[in-house]
Amino acid sequence: MKNELLTMIELLEKDRSLDKGTVVSVVEQAIETAARRIDNIPPGVRVQVDTENGSIKAYSDVLVIPDDEEISEEDKSEESEVDLELTIPSWHLSKVLKYVPTAEAGQVIRIPLDIDSFGRISAQTAKQVILQRLRDAEREKILNEYSNKIGDLINGMVSRHERGNLVVDIERTEALLPRAEQSPSERYKPGDRLRAVVIDVRDTEEEHIPRVILSRATTGLVRRLFEIEVPEIYDGFVEIKNIAREAGYRTKVSVVSHDTKIDSVGACVGIRGSRVRNIVQELNGERIDIVRWSDSVEEYVTNALSPVELVQVFADPETERILVVVPDDQISLAIGKSGQNIRLTSKLLGWKVDVVKETEANRVASEHGVDITTKEKSESIFESTSNSVSKPSLTLKEGGSIFASDDEFEAVKAASKSKRLIEVSWLTANQIEAFESIGIKTVNDILTSEKETLLAVPGIGEKTLEKILTSAKADE
Structure with a gap:
């Protein structure tokens, strides 16, 4: 006994x-x-x-x-x-x-x-x-234990599906990964292992077991993955200033170095892209843009929209809006697929960013009674004046610019439907696999990626990249 x-x-x-x-x-x-x-x-x-x-x-x-x-x-x-x-x-x-x-x-x-x-x-x-x-x-x-882990990254195993939600075994209890907190590009089956961030712990009377809520769609997941892969971030030498994310598709991360000897972007990319590649693989191929942060909003937006070449940038601190003028042939790159690039840039900066073609900039400005030939006058481009030309009011299209007409916006959307890499003939199977391992899956992805990111792909040198970019531009 x-x-x-x-x-x-x-x-x-x-x-x-x-x-x-x-x-x-x-x-x-x-x-x-x-x-x-x-x-x-x-x-x-x-x-x-x-x-x-x-x-x-x-x-x-x-x-x-x-x-x-x-x-x-x-x-x-x-x-x-x-x-x-x-x-x-x-x-x-x-x-x-x-x-x-x-x-x-x-x-x-x-x-x-x-x-x-x-x-x-x-x-x-x-x-x-x-x-x-x-x-x-x-x-x-x-x-008590999981309330102290909110925001932390934990490991688990998928137990079962419940009405679109995932029930995940996490050590001593079960957690819930709601459908709204799942990445649309990911599919899991019972027995699969995953990593997710704890975003809430709900004290429920049901079965007397607290409900731990997980997420793989939050920006906190990207932040935790960078802290794991990049020692400079974990140690505080490089800081993540902001993250803008559309889970499953694309993420922009702005970083700044607090040590003059450390390049913030290079530290995050890693040798030949090794660090960012590991994060992309964890996020099932989600594309990641690493942006160099700046306290100058004009420089910041230029970095965020790279490799698009900006002709002019006009910022209005009072309304926190930015107008960028880009070459006509780069308007689709600036806006991105379904407006994704410009939308994420706005989230990253915390300002409303609008984009207009170079050939249309003067027309749009004149409709608002503004002269943009000089910087001093152009800064007020968002302000309406009593001398404005009487024209139909401009409305904001989803993902586009208030300066684009309906026909122009539809043309941009059509241009953004880019070919997948597996559909082109000018890349080898190994090159396609290497590009896709870091989230580059379409011809447009190649054209909109930074040069240092492309050169970090195994097997891609200066001359090879030049040929690839030439073929990509011709294909688009």
Whole structure:
């Protein structure tokens, strides 16, 4: 019996991942609760478990009172929650004498109890109380543990699907990866391993288990992956200033170096793209643009839209809007597929970024009564004036520019439907595989990637890249 109790405590300790002291305390409280429900048992039963040999000591400290004296209502209640460390329950002399023949009224007597006399019903009650208390203790531990892990990256294994959501086993409990927090480019089946960020812990009464919420669509996942892959970021020499992400498709990360000897972009890309490639693979081919941060908004937007060549940049700090003028043949690169590039650039900067073709810049400015031939005058391009030419109002198209007409915007969308690399004949199978390993999957991706990123691809040198870019421009 004694060895069985210790074995049970050890099993519960390992199975529930609770410390031994908590399990022992739960067992003691369960036996006390069961004992208090037995008729003619002394009130205020206390139980102590010896963790060395497994013996159980049960006793009750009572204040002996005469039989003609009434017992207080608290002492009469079997479910009394009175703190027994501070209050000693009263019991009539005639009942105490059955246990301690020498007892006298007014004495505080410790009555030893035989645990074996509690009976089978008490054992069943104790078992139910143990299970309930263990669930409560486990629930509290999970709630505290994962509340402190919000924002952290954890590993898990997909257990099952539930209405589009994924249930993930994470060490001692199950977590939920909601459909809205999944990357649209990823598909998982039971048994697959994944890494995700804890974004919430919800204390729910359902099954008394807190619900841990995970995400693979948050920008926090990208941040944590960079901290793992780039030691300079983890150590604080390089800082991630901001992240703009459309999960499954493309992400822009702006970085700055706090050490003049460290190149922020180069540190994130790694030797021949090794660091960023590992992150791209973890994100299932999601494209990642690493942008050099600047406190100059004009320089910042230029870096964010690279390799697009900006003819002019006009910034209005009051409205936090930026107008960029680009060559006509690069308007599709600047806007990106379905407006993705310009949309992510706006998110990255925290400013509204609009783009206009070089040949249309003067017309758009004149419609607003603004001369952009000089920088001083061009800074107010977003302000309407009383001298504005009476024209139909310009409206914002999704992903496009307020300066583009409907026909122009549709033309840009059509131009952004680029060929996939596997559809072209001017790349070898090895080159296609190398490009796709860092998230470059279309001809447009090659044209919009930075030169240093392309040169970091294994097997791609200066001359080879020049030929590839020539073929890509011809194909587009």
